[in-house]
Amino acid sequence: MVAPTEPAASGTTDVVLEAVGLTKHFPVRRRAAELLSRRRRAVRAVDDVDLVLRRGRVTAMVGESGSGKSTVARLLSQLVHQTAGRITLHDEVVDARRGRRFRAHCRRVQLVFQDPFASLNPIHTVRYHLTRALRIHHRDGDLTQGLHDLLTRVSLTPPEQFLAKYPHELSGGQRQRVAIARALAAGPEVLLADEPVSMLDVSIRLGVLNLLRDLRDRLHLAILYITHDIASARYFADEVLVMYAGQVVEGGDGEAVTQRAAHPYTRLLIASAPDPDRIAGEQTEDAAQAGGEPPSLIDPPAGCRFHPRCPHAMARCSTEAPPSFAVGDNGSGHWAACWLYAGAGS
C-alpha cells in the first residue's frame, strides 16, 4: 500500500495545496415522513478525498458527470465548506469562510469556471472585471500596467482593444482567457480550472489549454485541471486522478493512468471515450459489459462504489471499501482503490 501523497518521482516540486480526507455532504431536504426520524439524508458529493497540488504541476481530475469534481474545486477554493477533512496551504490549515481570511485564501487559490459564457457578468466590461480583481487583492498600484500585463499574459493583444469590450463582444475562447486573467489578477499560486474548455469549440479549446500549460511553465502555478475528457487530461496533465461517485479511485502519472489503466472504472472510461483510431464496431470488453446507471450519492453502494457495475466484482467488493493499492512499477506513483490489486503493492 502506497500513500498517495508520496512525492512523485521527479521530486523537484513542492506541495502547495493539500487536502486530506476531504468530505462534503449536502443535506437533502427531509420528507414529511422523515420529520420524526433522526436520520438526516445527505448527498455525499465528496467522500474522503486526498489530493495534492504541487508547484508547476498540472493535476487532472477526470470522472463522469456528478462524480463530485466541481465540488472538490469549490471546496478547495473555500466557496463551500467541507463536512470533514482538512485543507492545508503550505502546511497551514485553511479555514476561511468569509471576510478577510477568505480573501487571503482566494488571493492564493483561484477558481476558473467551466462556462466562460456564464462566468463573466454581461453588464460589465473586461476592464471592470479585471480592475475589481486587482483592487480586491491590492495589486492596483499601477492599474493600467497591471491590466496590460494580465491581458498580455493571456495573449489578448493588443490589450487596449479588449479592455473596453463587453463579454458578448468576445468569442468563447477570448472570454475564457478573460476569466483566466481575472483569476491571475489575484496573483495566485493555485489555479483550479473546473472544466475550463468543455464549453468551447473544438478549434479554440486547444488555445486555452496551451495557455494554461504556458502559465504553469512560466508562473509555476499549481493547476488542478478538471475535465471529463480523459484524452485532454493525458495531453495536458502531469498527474491524473479519476473520480467515481465522490471518491478518487485511481491516480498517478498521466501516461500511466491513461495507457495502463488499473481500476475497472478507469478502463470503462477509456474504453468509452470516442477514439477515431478504433475500427468501427470494435468494442473493448469493458465498454461492452458496462451497464447500469451511476449510483445514487444519497445511498451509495456499500463497499466499492463501483461494484454494481463492475465486470470483475468479487464478494469482497460489495462489503469492504478498498484502500489504495500501488500498481505498476513502484515509483510511478500509480495507485488504484480496487481489491483486484490487493496483493500487488504492499
Next chain:
Amino acid sequence: MSGEPVLDIRGLSVDYGLGDAAVHAVRDVSLTLHRGEVLGLAGESGSGKSTLAYGMLRLLPPPGVVRSGQVFYHPGDDEPVELMSLSAKRLRRFRWAEVAIVFQGAMNSLNPVHTVATQLTDVIAAHEPRTTPAARRARAVELLTLVGINADRLGSFPHQLSGGMRQRVMIAMALALEPRVVVMDEPTTALDVVMQRQILAKLVELRERIGFSVLFITHDLSLLVEFSDRIAIMYGGRIVEDAPAGQLYRDSLHPYSDGLLHSFPALRGPRRELTGIPGSPPDLRAMPSGCAFHPRCPKAFDPCAERTPTLLAPDGREDQNRTVACWLHTADRAMT
C-alpha cells in the same frame, strides 16, 4: 455503403429574418443521405448544422425561413416527395412517419408535464389513429424495452429520469413509426462518455436491426470518425468537405477539416502534434468574402479571398466518392 438516396438536399439556403436584416445561416447546401447510411455532419458551433437539419424539415422556429432550395425524400418505390412544397397537412403526415428527429437536449425535447407513456403514444395516435389505446401502450412498452428501459418507467415524468434515460426515450420515440431516416442533433453532448457510448452502441445495433439512415450531427469529430460511414464538414453555413469517414480521418483535404482533426488529443498511441486552428469562427453577419475560412487558413492563396469555392470532387480523385470546396483541390476545373 452508398445505396440509393433517401434524402436529397439541393441548394438549400436558410435565413434568419427577412430582407436586409437576414442572417444567412445555411448557404446553398447540397447533401445526399443514402439508404442505411450514417452520415455525420460536423463543424463548430454556429456553423449551421442544426439550422440545416431543421430547415430541411421546415421545423425552424421564427424568424427562420427557407430562402431557396429543394429537399427530396425518396420513399423507395413511390415518386419522390419534395418537402419544401408540401402543404402543412401533408407535411404533418410525413413527419416522424418518414423522418424522425432526436434533438440536442432531451430534457427540453420532452414535455415536462406529460408522462413518457403519453408522449410515446401521442405520436402513434397521431399517425395511426385507428390503433386502440391498449395497442399503443403495448407498442410503447416494446419501444422502451428496445432501448433498454424497463417498462415500469412508462408512467414516469421526464424529470424523474436520468439524462441518459431521457435521451433513450427520445430515441425510442423516434423509432416509434419505423421511419426511414432519423436525424440526430448532438444526441449525446450533454451526457458523459460512458452513457454516450452505451447509447451509440444501442443505436448501431438498432440500425442494423431496423435499417434506417441516420443524419448524425455533432462537433465531436472523433466520435463521428468512429461511428459514421460518411462525414460532411460545415463551415460558415456551407459544406466544405464531404467524404467517407475513414478517408476524411486519414487524408482530409480541406484545411479546416485538417485543423479540426488536429485539435483534439488522442487517447492512445503516440502523443500527436496538436496544432489547432488559429483565429476565431466567422461572424455570420459579416462573412469574409470568398472562401469563408480564408482568414484563418494557413494555406490561403490568391483566389481564396475573392471567390467562393464550390463543392466538387477533388482534382485527380474524381473516383473517390468525395467532394471538397477548396481552391487548393478544385482549382483546376473551377478556374478554367
Next chain:
Amino acid sequence: ACGSGESGEPGNAAGVLNVGMPNGPQTENHNPFLPSSAGASLGYRWMIYEPLVMTSQIKPAEEGKPWLATEWTWSDNYRALELTIRDGVTWADGKPMTAADVAYTYTLLKDTPALNINAIPFATIAAEGNKVNVTFEKSQFVNQVDILSTIVVPEHLWSQMTDPATDTVATPIGTGPYELKTFTPQTVTLTRRSEYWQDLPEVKELRYTSYNDNNAQTTALANGSSEWAFTFISNYETVYVNKDPEHHKLWFPATLAVHGLFLNTEHKPFDDPALRRAMSKVIDRGDVFEQAEAGYFYPEITSVTGIPTPAGESFIADEFADTEHEVDVEGAKQELTSAGYRYDGDTLLDKAGEPVKITLSNPAGWSDYITTLEIIKDNLSEIGIAATVDKANADAWTTNVDTGQFEGAMHWTNSGATPFDIYQSVMDGALYKPVGTAGVNGNWGRYRNPEATAALETYANAETDEARTEAMHELQRIFVEEQPVLITGAANAGAEYSTKNWVGWPSEEAQYAPPQPTLLNSLDVVLHLRPAA
C-alpha cells in the same frame, strides 16, 4: 314578480307601494328602539309599531294627533304627564294593548339606558286603568315630543327577552296596520293586517327596498321602481321630475333644525361679533340653496333669526317678523370699517392689522357641504376674506369639530318641537367645553354668552308661557346680534313620491304631515293613500 313600477301593471292592482331608501344592505333586525335596526333605517318600524301621539316636525306648534293615547296632559312645570290610552287596540298576535304596555315601555326605557336614546329623565311611571302617569326629574317642555312619540311595545313579549337592547326581535308584533312578511337584505316586505283599530289602509303590501347609494335610489325613482323615497338628487328637475312630470313629485318642508357655518368663536378674529355679522351679510343663501342643495333639499331660511319657516313661524319675535336675510356686501364692508377693520387693496385686515383668513373644513365625501363651502368661500372673498376649503377625512373632521380644532365648518343642529334645540346647539354656554376637550353635545363653535345660556335655561324650565316667549325672543335678539353661526338652510322632512299609482300624499297644498318615509308620520301618510284613478 317584477317590480310594480313597470308601466301597464298599476301598483295598486296588487295594492303594493314601493318605498326606497339609499341605506345599503340591511341585516334582519326589527328592534324598533335601535337606530341601527333595519326597521329604523328604512322606516318600516312605524308601520308595525305605533306612537302614543302622532307629532309633526313641520308643524311643531300644533298639538299632535291622538294615536295610541287619546288624551295627554302635562303639568304646568312639565314634570308630570298623564296619558289616556286608547281602548280596543290589539297587538298583531291578538292580545289587547293596555296602559300596562305603555307603562312597561316607559319603564323599559328608564331601566335600559342603552335604549333611552333621548336621555329622558324618567322619575316614576304608573299605570292605572287606562291611564298612565309619568313624572320626570326636571321640566320636559323641550322634550315633550320625544316623550309623546314614544313607540309602544307589548309587555307580554318584551318582558320575555333576556336583553331587549341586543334583541333583533325576529317577529315584530306591534299595534300598527302592517306585519312583517319577508325580509331580505335588500327588500323588506310588509303585509296589511286583517284588523286595525282604524280603517285599514288601502295599501295591501309595502316593499321597502334599500339601495346602496343616492345614485341607485335616484335611478329607481326616475324609472318608477321606487314610489316613495328620501334622497338627495342634484338637478332633480332633469333627473327625476322630467322623467314623468305628471306623477313625479317631491315636497321638502323645513323642520326646526338648521345647517350653517359654525365659526370657532374662540379663534381670533372670529370672536368679534362685528366680523361675524359682516360675514353673515355676504352669505348668499339663495346660491347655496340652488347650487349646493339642488334647489329643494335644505329649504332656504329667509328669517334673520335663523328659524326655518313656516315650521317656526309662530316663534319669531315681532321685531324680526319682516326682516329677511339679504346679501349686502356694502353693508358688510361698512360694518367692518366702522368696527376698526381696514382694507389693504382687496384684503381685509383685522384690528391688529393681520389679513383675515379662514379655513373652512368638511369631510371630502359630503358633496353638498363642500359645495356650500365653495360658495361661502366665494362670498367671503367679496369682503376681502381669504377662505380655503379643506376637504377633511370624515373621522378626523368629526374629532376636530368635537374638540373645537377648526376655524369654520358646516354643521347641523338638533331638531325639536321648538327653536330651542337650534339655539341650544348654537350658543348654549352650558354645553361649552374648552378647545381640546371632546364630548360636546352642541355649541361646537365654543360660543360663550351668559345671557344666551340663561335664556336657554329659562326657556327649558319656565313655568309660564310668557316667560318662555320672552326667553325665545331674547335668544333671537342675541342670535341676530352675535351671529355665532352663519345659517345656510333648514333641515327637512321631505320626500320624493310618485302619484302614478297612489294619491293622497302630503304636499304644499295638503300639509297634513311631513312626507319623509322614515318618520313616524309615514304611517299617517300611508293611511291617507288612495289608489290613483
Next chain:
Amino acid sequence: MSYLLRRIGFYAFTAWAAITINFFLPRAIPGDPVQSLIARAQGQLSTDAIQSLYILFGLDDEQSLVSQYFEYWGQLLSGDLGLSFTFFPSPVSDVIADSLPWTLALVGFTTVISFLLGTALGVVAGWWRGTWADLLMPVTTFLSSIPYFWLGLIAITLFADQGGAFPSSGGYDPGVVPGWDLDFIGSAIHHSLLPAITILITSMSGWVLSMRNMMLTVAAEDYITVAHAKGLSQRRVMVSYAARNALLPNVSAFALSLGLIVGGTLLVEIVFSYPGIGFQLFSAVGAKDYPLIQGIFLIITLSVLVANLVADLVYLLLDPRTRKEG
C-alpha cells in the same frame, strides 16, 4: 409532501400576521363608531343619543388594546366574530353570511370566467400571432387601462338608466324573495349580467396578455418543435403541449389575483349597488364598525389563503415537477 407542509406553515404565519394587522389597523382610525353614527345621521339623531349608544355598543368601559387583542383571539378561536355596530346587535357572521354569497357568486364566478376566457383568448392570440389575432392586443391594452368603476358607470348610463335592458342596482328585483326558485335565480342572473360583463371586460385583458406572453415563450421551447416534428395535429400541439405548459405560471398568479379581485369588488359593488361583501366593508370602514371590518378582512384573508392552497394543489397536479420525487 414536505412542499405541502412548508406551504401550510407559511399559510399559518400569513393568517396570523394578516389577522393581527386587521385587528390593529381599524382601531388606528380616529373617531369611534358612535361619533360616526351620529355624523352620518346629520341631525336625525339627537346628540343626547351619544351616551345611550356608547352603552348600547358596550364602549362605555375602557379596555387596553392588548387585552382586547387577546380577547379577540379568544372569540375568534371559539368561532365568534362579535356583533356589528352598524347593524347592532346583529352578529358579524350574519352580516357576512348575507353578503358573502353575492360576492362569491358575482365576483368569484366572473373571476373564474375571466381567467378561463382570458386564458383561452391568450392562447389564441399567442398561437396565431401574425394574424388577425394581433388586433386583440391594442384593444386589450386599452381596456385594461380603464378604471373599471368608470366603465361600470358608463355601462349603467348606456344600458340600464335610459330604459335599458339591465337593472342598474341591487342583486335581484325588489319583490323577489331569495330562494332556490326560478324567479329568484333568473332575477339574480339578470342583475348580475351588467356588472359581470364590466368585470370581464376590464379584468380579462390581464390574462390575455400574460397568457399570450407565456404562449410565445413556450412556443419557442424545444418540446413544441418536437411536437410539430412528431406530426401531431395543430390543435393537439396548441392545447396539450403549448397551452398546457404556458398555463402553469398563470395558475399561481390566478390564486394571488383572487386577493386583488376581492379588494377590487369594493368598487364594483359600490357602482352597481350590489349587496356584496365589498360594499359592506366599505360602509363598515366608514362606520368604524371594527367587528365587521375584522370579520370581513378575516373572511377575505382566509378565502385568499384557501384559494392559494387550492391553487398550490392544482399546481401540484398540473406540474409533475413539484411532486415528490418518485
Next chain:
Amino acid sequence: MALPTSEVLTVPAPARRRRRSGLLANGKAVTGLVILGFLTVFAVIGPWIAPYDPGERGDDLLVGPNAQHWFGTTHLGQDILSQILDGTRSVMLVGIVAGLVATVLAIVFGVSSGYFGGTGGEGLSALSNVFLVIPALPLILIITLSLPETNDLTIALVIGFTSWAWGARVLRAQTLSLRRRDYVEAARATGESTWRILGFEILPNLTAVIAASFVSTVIFAVLSEITLAFIGVPGVSEWNWGAILFWAQSQQALAQGAWWWFVPAGLAIALLGTGLALVNFGIDEYVNPRLRGGHQRVRGVRMRVGFTPVLPEEAR
C-alpha cells in the same frame, strides 16, 4: 391589473449601446413614452396653461363643451378642462412617488430574500406574502383614514408601502436564479464582498425587471389613487382626476346627461394607463426577445412555429 412578468426567463444584458437603442427601437415602448412625455409636460405646465382657475365658480352652470369651456363646466360653473390640466400633476406625482417607494421596498425585500435564502430570506418572503394576501385597496383605504393628515405625499407613501409585494415576489424569483449564475459565484471567488455582489453584480442585471415592476406599480398606484379620490377619500389634491369623477358622480352627472364631466377624466386615466402599459410591454419584449414583434409580413410570408415558411420566388 397587468400581471408582473413573473416568468422572465433570462435577463439578457447586452452592452449599453444596444441597451439604449434596444428599448427605443421598440415601437410600443416609444408610443408609450410619447404618451407619458406628453402627460408629463401637462403635469409640469398644466396649472399655468389652464384657461381658468379650476375652483373658480362661473356663471355658466353645467354647460357642455363650447368655445369658452372646451370640456364644459360643473354644477358650480367650474371649467373642467382646467381641472383636468390641474389634476395631471398630482396623478403623475403620486404614481411616480408611490412607484419609487414600492420599487425600493421591492428591491430591498425581494433581492435580499432571494439572495440570502435561509430563514431570514423565507421570513422576508413570508412578509411580502402577507401583503399579497391582504386586499390592497381596503388596506390602503383604512390606512389612509387612520392618518391624522393626508395629502398627496402621504397617499403616495401609503400606496407605496402597501404595494411592493408583487414586485418583491418577482425580484425574489429573479434573484434566486441569478444567485446561481456562475458570474456571481465567480465574483465571490474573486473575493468581492456580499454587498458589492448585490449592488454591482446582481442589481444591474435586474434593471429590466425592476423597470417593469416600477411601471406596473405606477399603474397600480395611479388607479388606486384615482379610486380613492373617487370614493371620496380626502387629501388627494383638489383636482385629481379621481376627484373630478367624484364630483361628477356625486352630482349624478351621467344621469343629468353631463357626459363631458365624466368622459375626459376617464379617458385621461385610460391614456395614462395605456402609455404605462405600452412601456411595460416594451420592457417585457426587451427582456424576453421571444415576445418581440419581429414578424414583418413580407409579401405573404407568415412566420409560424413548426412550419418554416419557404420564401416565394419573388421575395428572395
